[in-house]
Amino acid sequence: MSAALLIEQLLNGLQFGVMLFLMAAGLTLIFGVMGLINLAHGSLYMIGAFAAAGTAALTGSFWLALAAALMAAALVGAIVEMVVIRRLYDRDHLDQVLATFALILIFSEGTRFLFGSLPLYLDTPDILSGPTTLPGGLDYSKYRLFIIGVGLAIAGGLFWLIGRTRLGIQIRAGEADREMIAALGVDIRKLYTLVFALGAALAGLAGAMIGAIQAVEVGMGEPVLILAFVVIVIGGIGSIKGAFIGALLVGLTDTLGRVLLPQVFGLIMDASSATTVGASLASMAIYILMAGILLFRPSGLFGGQT
């Protein structure tokens, strides 16, 4: 395999990882601060994608579409938090799983009702279409580079927000002791709604950006949701740094596994069975990675106690 192809796949893996980070960051914040497992996070990703596709169809502007996705997901997130999620903080995980599973059913069928079953498409803007030449002479998709850039910028912004701002201090304090921070005069209900809406906005942004690469359809959020779970299990629940490292690990393992494993098996068996075995194993690679990490660190790379 040529070095150019390998670099291209590395960049694809990075792009996938960065997108997973946008999902996983929200999930891990919501779990860390509120102790809530939110299966409906994938629905917010889907809502972002649909809001973007709908806005782009109306206005023709990709940038308006991105803004609409952010706002729609944040708004839906805030409303859902105030109407449903808020009642679940004191419940056990089983109730949280069920209630958020119910939300998935409602959101998925509601979206199907509004937009129909046919997939929608979102076009990349002209300025980001086509390839660009990287230093070293490699051609690579401008749009994927854009996703990598936005993802890294948001990751940096989140580290700054959590580590350096007043809101970040409150969020970290909320993780440590919610009664104490409430006693110190922080409006914990408002803080929770804010964190949930922030997580939702990140998921919506991820959905909108991916909407220009993949079809926008009902159920698009669920595979990503489950991958995001794998990411935070690997990284350690509640840790933004863990989510970042985990997302890159999963993104690179999945992308490189799909390219490299069939070739590796091609060395020891004939081409068609190597493709079959390689592809099947590649689809399992990230779960095997997760199981391996759990054997040595049951609470993830950067997690505290389980």
Add this chain to the structure above:
Amino acid sequence: MRAETLLNLSLPALLLATALIAHWLDEPYIITLATRAAILALAAVGLNLALGLGGLVSLGHAAFFGIGGYAMGILAFHAQTFTPLWGLIEGTKSMPVIWLVAVVAAALAALVIGALSLRTSGVYFIMITLAFGQMLFYFAISWPTYGGEDGLSIYLRNDFPGVNTLLPLNYFLICFSLLAVVLVLFDRLAKSPFGLALQAARQTPARAEAVGLTPYRLRLVAFVISGAITGLAGALFADLNRFVSPNMLSWHMSGELIILIVLGGLARLSGPVAGAMLFITLEYFLEGLSTYWHVYLGAILLGVVLFARGGLIGLVAGREVAHD
């Protein structure tokens, strides 16, 4: 007689009566629905052992359901194409053999998945069981030998010695008998020293450990038995449809099994039976009402979780043995 005991007897009786009356009225579709309810109840009884008694929120039980289904599909596929598996093992159309293979395969998978997942607890456990379920789902999709994404059809329902399984009522009775056996097993198990220890480990793990129990081992045994029962149900389900596909492994299936149990009543003997009957009935009527019936299902489920904890049986029989 306590209200719950009465329910434990009358719910299966109601299911049996539905099938018998449907047979008498010559409504094979209703018999099929009753069979589906019996099989889903069986799968959910398996999950109830881990979820209700053990407190293990497994979001990956579709894995065992699907493994049971594929055990049936693969054995019957090799029997109908007369090609031995790996050139060695003949396929079979005999239900008891298929059931045995399904139970053993699901139990082995549960042993591996359980041994890894039970090292963690709480929300980690939920996500990890979900992830392992997804792993098998993607494996089934990408492995082309047995149909990949399209699934695997078999031409004729498998055989049971001395019974014509092609008659809908006969197949219902087979499934119903297995459900009855497993319900008795669940009842015995819940009251046995093992069951009591398992529930103690759910309620206060530290105290259970202090009196010399090993929660990890108890949970692993419960998880394996639970997976085996769900695997048996998977083989029956695939036989009912004469079709197995990766859909049986999808995480929606895992979610639906949990929904059945919670709609019916968590940790209660008849919870899964009540839940499965309610679910099939809802599906039947809501599907007729609107193509978007999952919205209503979601709304009902949300209502039950937020406002009616204890499920259907909890409403009727009170909450005295409800989940803590």
